[in-house]
Amino acid sequence: MTERLDVAVLQRRLADFATARDWEQYHTPKNLAAALSVEASELVEIFQWLTPEESARVMRDPDTAPRVRDEVADVLAYLLQFCEVLGIDALAALAAKIERNESRFPVREVPESR
Amino acid sequence: MTERLDVAVLQRRLADFATARDWEQYHTPKNLAAALSVEASELVEIFQWLTPEESARVMRDPDTAPRVRDEVADVLAYLLQFCEVLGIDALAALAAKIERNESRFPVREVPESR
């Protein structure tokens, strides 16, 4: 794969993939939001019985690591497809949010827990 | 904001943001996966009582559009923070998944529903 890893390129490939398979009919924003939340829950499922410490070591397990990567890919895929059908620029939305959060949660001189 | 909108740059800003506020202690993979799924559900909540047709028009509503963008930003923020703590390259994971799906779901001559 020589194509550069760029969000816009991946979003386009996902859109072409759906069009080629005539799946656009299923891709209402409502359905894609549901699918996104289902994939996020599949990620949670991997961690649900682990201690915080065990959860930090999941990538050392050769069976679990690819499952985690796979669920990350599924979440990102549905997020980008959702953004595609609604014309949302996910990176711009995140950049704007970070700006707002930097004002909303100023860094304290002596950091405290939230 | 003159900084280029790039996933790696945004992921770094999120990591610096958490470090500056001493929030890393909360950012176990288990907690971040849960937070991601909570944000994905907040996106679902916007659509839960809408018809498929209404769901396609949410960005025309001046009250709803910024909420949708905001939830997209939250989902992406937690996904990137999750990837940061586990050393996962989200775009590479998605590119690999698209490759696999292109083999797994070949385009039919006459497209049919899945």
Next chain:
Amino acid sequence: MTERLDVAVLQRRLADFATARDWEQYHTPKNLAAALSVEASELVEIFQWLTPEESARVMRDPDTAPRVRDEVADVLAYLLQFCEVLGIDALAALAAKIERNESRFPVREVPESR
């Protein structure tokens, strides 16, 4: 099964089941809430690509009907286990909520959409 179908009885059987298998160590409220949300998402997954009309007919499909019943059972099981470890009376909580909602959403003379 001659035992009467009663929430308190089922909650007790679930608690005994966990104790007998030494699973209580995993049953923190945090983990049980996560497991509950994972099961709720498995229910959503069954419906995610269906139209509203198709979703109303799922119990007529002999493959889907037992899956739906099974996910309902999983959601209820984790909800009751969650209530067990925190000493919450789920039915009393629901009755109190219904009372509050009856005040909060009075019936209009001419019913309108919310």
Next chain:
Amino acid sequence: MTERLDVAVLQRRLADFATARDWEQYHTPKNLAAALSVEASELVEIFQWLTPEESARVMRDPDTAPRVRDEVADVLAYLLQFCEVLGIDALAALAAKIERNESRFPVREVPESR
């Protein structure tokens, strides 16, 4: 409230509540499954940054305890409304599941972790 706390009675009150407000039009199985998962996530949200130990103490906090009970009520309300529209007996489904799990996960002589 003198009415006995019984699942069937509460399920009936919820159904009457929806009918009186003309909300049945929104209560497709698909929408109710989504609403159930949204409420389950609101329960997760309460716990998302807590340690396992903190999560075990939530009911001692006078601000958090009623929020937890309220989310339990919301989850149960949508579960029963989902069962109502599809004609599912939630308690029978759970009883059948417990029977199956008792065969599937036999108690070991010396209990071990799963």
